Amino acid sequence: MQRSSTSWLVLWDAVRWGAVALGLMCAFGGPLHAQSQAASSTGFDAVYGEGVDLVLTDAARFHVTLHSQGAGFGVQRGKFDGAFTQKGWHGELVFVRHPKEEKTRNPVYEESLPYVYGKVNAHHALRIQRFKTETLSEKYRRNGVTVARTRQVGAVVGISKPVYLEIGYPEIPYTSLEVERYDPEVHFSDRIYGRAPWVNGLESLGFNPGLSWGEAMSFEFHDSRTTTRTLEAGVQLDAYVFPAEILAFVDASRVHFTFVLRYAWGAQWSSKGLGDVAR
Numbered sequence: 001m002q003r004s005s006t007s008w009l010v011l012w013d014a015v016r017w018g019a020v021a022l023g024l025m026c027a028f029g030g031p032l033h034a035q036s037q038a039a040s041s042t043g044f045d046a047v048y049g050e051g052v053d054l055v056l057t058d059a060a061r062f063h064v065t066l067h068s069q070g071a072g073f074g075v076q077r078g079k080f081d082g083a084f085t086q087k088g089w090h091g092e093l094v095f096v097r098h099p100k101e102e103k104t105r106n107p108v109y110e111e112s113l114p115y116v117y118g119k120v121n122a123h124h125a126l127r128i129q130r131f132k133t134e135t136l137s138e139k140y141r142r143n144g145v146t147v148a149r150t151r152q153v154g155a156v157v158g159i160s161k162p163v164y165l166e167i168g169y170p171e172i173p174y175t176s177l178e179v180e181r182y183d184p185e186v187h188f189s190d191r192i193y194g195r196a197p198w199v200n201g202l203e204s205l206g207f208n209p210g211l212s213w214g215e216a217m218s219f220e221f222h223d224s225r226t227t228t229r230t231l232e233a234g235v236q237l238d239a240y241v242f243p244a245e246i247l248a249f250v251d252a253s254r255v256h257f258t259f260v261l262r263y264a265w266g267a268q269w270s271s272k273g274l275g276d277v278a279r
Contacts, residue, residue, distance in 0.1 A: 230263070
C-alpha cells in the first residue's frame with residue numbers, strides 16, 4: 001500500500017514538471033523562433049518585401065529636363081561603387097533660349113508663323129559628363145524617399161543653327177516670299193513675314209566647345225528597388241571657348257548659368273547572382 005502511494009506521487013511530479021516545461025517552451029520558443037526569422041531578413045527586404053536582397057551593381061535611366069532657359073532630354077548609365085555611391089556617364093541635349101527673347105508676329109498676316117525678332121541662332125547644348133551620386137538618406141519604408149546628391153563634370157558642345165525667316169517682297173502687301181537667313185542689318189520687321197520651317201539651316205551648324213559643371217539634389221520615390229522614379233533639382237554651368245551668339249542686339253556670353261529640374265525613369269540591377277551576399 002505504501003509503495004503504490006509513492007508511485008502515484010512520482011508520476012504526479014513527472015506530469016506536473018512536464019506541464020511546466022511545455023508552458024515554458026510555448027511562452028519563449030515561439031518568439032525566439034520569430035526573432036530568429038526576423039534577424040535573417042535584410043533591411044531592404046523589410047522595406048520592399050521582395051524576399052531576396054541582391055547587391056546592386058548597375059543602373060541606367062532616361063530623363064527629361066526643364067531649365068530656366070529651355071528644355072531637353074538625356075540618359076545616364078552608372079555602376080555602384082559600394083552601398084551608397086554611384087558613378088558613371090551622363091549625356092544630355094537641351095535647347096537654350098536667351099532671357100531677352102520675345103516672340104512677335106506680322107500684324108498684317110495673321111496666318112504667318114511667330115518669330116523672335118533679332119534672333120540669329122538657335123542654340124543647343126550637348127553635354128557629356130562624368131557623374132557621381134552619393135546617397136544621403138535611404139528609404140526606411142516602402143513608400144519612402146531616398147535623398148541623394150549628384151555632381152556632374154565634363155564637356156559641353158554648343159550647337160548653333162542659323163535662323164531662317166520668310167521675307168516678303170517688295171513691300172506690304174507682299175507679292176512674293178523668299179526663305180532667307182536672318183540678317184539684322186538687312187531684314188527689318190516690316191519685311192519679315194514669319195518664321196521659316198525649322199529644317200532650314202541644318203546644313204550650316206556651328207560648334208562651340210567648352211566645359212560643363214552641374215550640382216543637384218535628387219529624390220527617388222518608386223516602391224520597387226529595381227525600378228526608379230527620380231525628381232532632381234539643381235544648377236548647371238556651361239562655359240564655352242567662344243561667345244554663344246543668340247540675339248543680334250545684345251552682347252554674346254561665354255558663360256550660361258541655369259536652374260535645372262529633371263524627371264527620370266530608370267532601372268537598377270545586379271550583374272552578379274542570387275547567391276551573392278546582401279550588402
